[in-house]
Amino acid sequence: MIRTYANASGRFVLAGGDLAALDEAVWVDLLCPAKDEEIAVERAFGIDVPTLEEMTEIEISSRLYTEGNAHFMTAMMLSHTDGDNVLLSPVSFVLTSEHLITVRYEEPRAIDTFVTRCQKAGTFTAESLMAGLLEGLTEWAGDVLERTGHELDGVSREIFAIPPPVPKQAPVAALLAPKLKPKPRDFQSVLEQIGRKGDLLSKLYESLVSMQRLLTFATAAAQARKQDKDAAARFKSLGRDVHALIDHASFLTQKINFLLDATLGMINIQQTGIIKIFSVAAVVFLPPTLIASIYGMNFDVLPELAWPYGYPFALCLMILSAIVPYQFFKWRGWL
Incomplete structure (x- = not known):
């Protein structure tokens, strides 16, 4: 043309x-x-x-x-x-x-x-x-x-978005109000x-x-x-x-x-957080698994085998062995 x-x-x-x-x-x-x-x-x-x-x-x-x-x-x-x-x-x-x-x-x-x-x-x-x-x-x-x-x-604001401040509420209302999780960003x-x-x-x-x-x-x-x-x-x-x-x-x-x-x-930070959760979960459930494995051995003589409170004792021991590592991780600030 x-x-x-x-x-x-x-x-x-x-x-x-x-x-x-x-x-x-x-x-x-x-x-x-x-x-x-x-x-x-x-x-x-x-x-x-x-x-x-x-x-x-x-x-x-x-x-x-x-x-x-x-x-x-x-x-x-x-x-x-x-x-x-x-x-x-x-x-x-x-x-x-x-x-x-x-x-x-x-x-x-x-x-x-x-x-x-x-x-x-x-x-x-x-x-x-x-x-x-x-x-x-x-x-x-x-x-x-x-x-x-x-x-x-706009892209920069989306990457480095700061979550809005949570409004202050009465103690009772704060307990009853549902906790809103921040929406994950679509990277x-x-x-x-x-x-x-x-x-x-x-x-x-x-x-x-x-x-x-x-x-x-x-x-x-x-x-x-x-x-x-x-x-x-x-x-x-x-x-x-x-x-x-x-x-x-x-x-x-x-x-x-x-x-x-x-x-x-x-x-990378998101992926590290996910891997950290799996690692902590593995460590928390490792002692209960060890206790269950010990009491699952097929030996003729086990000290607690004929004990009436042996089963509740093993359950309490497994729960306690899971709580102790979890509280330790919380105390160190790893969670």
Whole structure:
């Protein structure tokens, strides 16, 4: 699909979606372009439209380069950012002296928001259009980063949740009132949330790094062209903003690592508590088992075998031998 935008009657308008509007267009937006659309744009502007395979290459020389009077710049952008299932897709900017051509295969909402904003303003040059597009994409990435930070705060509160204070009651009421046990925390769900946030942050970090490289290239290109000094200043300012977002993304990545370690530590504490209960139970029931084993021996002569109180005596001895270790563990604070 192809969309063209032009300056007409002092306004920025949608020129059309057909190939006939290429001559008057200042911005040509190619979304999942067909082969005939690529060929038409290449003939109209004398450029080689990058393919999806070329856009996804990781080499800097394949993403940022100059051919003739056209500058080719590719960055990774986020789309479908409403949830954690974001997509990372390349967006190429081809900047000529009078035209901006964008090539993309996803629809970041920031681009549609920028188009709506531009149609309410005046006219634009190719460089100012690109600067505005990058500002919108950077602002969108900042919003996603801010939302992720707030959601990580919620995950942190869930991990380190403090139980609410128990209201004071009269002694009799306290004895009669049922004791409410704290609800066990679902650390599996917490781990899944941390994993999703970590994946989102890694994609966001990759997008910001690619955008920072693009802005460095765009600033140098704008300074060399000397056509729009305001655009060069905007590119440079955007570079500082993206650098700050990268620092914040690195901080959130460190926070995710901390929350992951904390969650695994909490799971380890829970498992240790369960193992401790089994260990204590084994020790408590070991002496009664020993006594029962002794009196279960098949010998002809046992001192208490003919004693009338031998059976109650053995039962009391087993109960006492279970109570003594239990009270000892309580006294040492192991329970």
